[in-house]
Amino acid sequence: MDTKNKGFNTKLIHSGDYEDCFGSVVTPIYQTSTFKFKDAGHGGDCFSGKSDDYIYTRMGNPTINSLECKIADLENGYRGIAFSSGMAAVSTVYMAVLSQGAHVLSTDAVYGPSRAVLERDFSRFGVEYSFVDTSKIELVEKAIKPNTKLIYLETPTNPTIMLTDIRKIADIAKKYGILVCVDNTFSTPYLQKPLDLGADIVLHSITKFINGHADIVGGVVVAKDKDVYDNLRKTMTFMGGNMDPHQAYMVNRGVKTLSLRMERSGKSAQKIAEYLEKHPKVEWVRYPGLKSHPHYELAKKQMTGFGSMISFELKGGFKAGEILMNNVKVAALAVSLGGVESLIQHPASMTHAGVSKEARNNAGISDGLVRYAVGIEDVEDLIDDMENALRKI
Secondary structure, X not given: OOOOOOOHHHHHHHOOOOOOOOOOOOOOOOOOOEOOOOOHHHHHHXXXXXXXXXXEXXXXXXXXXXXXXXXXXXXXXOEEEEEOOXXXXXXXXXXXXXXXXXXXXXXXXXXXXXXXXXXXXXXXXXXXXXXXXXXXXXXXXXXXXOOEEEEEEEOOOOOOOOOOOHHHHHHHHHHHOOEEEEEOOOOHHHHOOHHHHOOOEEEEEOOOOOOOOOOOOOEXXXXXXXXXXHHHHHHHXXXXXXXXXXXXXXXXXXXXXXXXXXXXXXXXXXXXXXXXXXOOOEEEEEOOOOOOOOOHHHHXXXXXOOOOEEEEEEOOHHHHHHHHHOOOOOOEEOOOOOOOOOEEEOOOOOOXXXXXXXHHXXXXXXXXXXXXXXXXOOHHHHHHHHHHHHHOO
């Protein structure tokens, strides 16, 4: 089926479908490392690029390709590439776009490992980097250098839930011939389509909302045009960060309920954010669906919904964060996000415990900051769970 002009939910179910000789309704798992050639000539055609037939699963596989085509269709992109993890996807983008002496400009509150791999590893090979608050457009243009090759955005940010105007950044980048990559993990293409807003590359940790069931790890990148895609594909093939067919099968199954899960968790998140905003032990709440959010108007313009990620500041600081973590019962005390279950974490005592207080504060990660990933449980139970835990503070 040609799903190009179909609706989002039809694309979720049918895009990328691979029908085998048995007429399977669901794309099967092609759990094979290699594929037979018809003859020597066919093998030569495959390796020379005259044939698009499958050769070796690191280079391509029907189950994986089904997922890649689906996500590319959802993002309105040229082609997609699936990876063994979100960080394999991030590292491949860096590797494909950056070279010795190149400069990358990134959101300061970006996902920790996306920043750390630049600081720890790519810097050893001569790659330069700058981290700024990309929600402030003037800071972005000021930070651009003659050797800037990539602007790497995360919007909304993790864990501060701040937004960047993708279209404005893309317009600036085009003036300087710079590629723009957007980590769209928090929003998914259900809520936000960066390629339609001018970005060149969109990236997801599909461990999160796209898979939606907290049972696989994976990543995906979608390119807007063929040249960028070809460069990314070659880099992935040589670096070997490809997804496994069984992973792809699991994600193909999970993504089909994306809109249902996002709609339900988003409605619950709105109610929980409004509840928290009125709570006497909460200093502030950051959720794009609240009018108090500094980027509320941008969220309405750039996104089709506000998502299910909330951050909030407890008045009791570090200790209050620990107490809350130790007393929630319905929400699971765990990192990650985007599954059907609600997850909660306190960055200062958990994920960012090894980061200096100064560095945390510079990135907006205060001692009392809590990140809450709302799942699809009954919202009344989630609010009651939060109320019972807040009473302990």
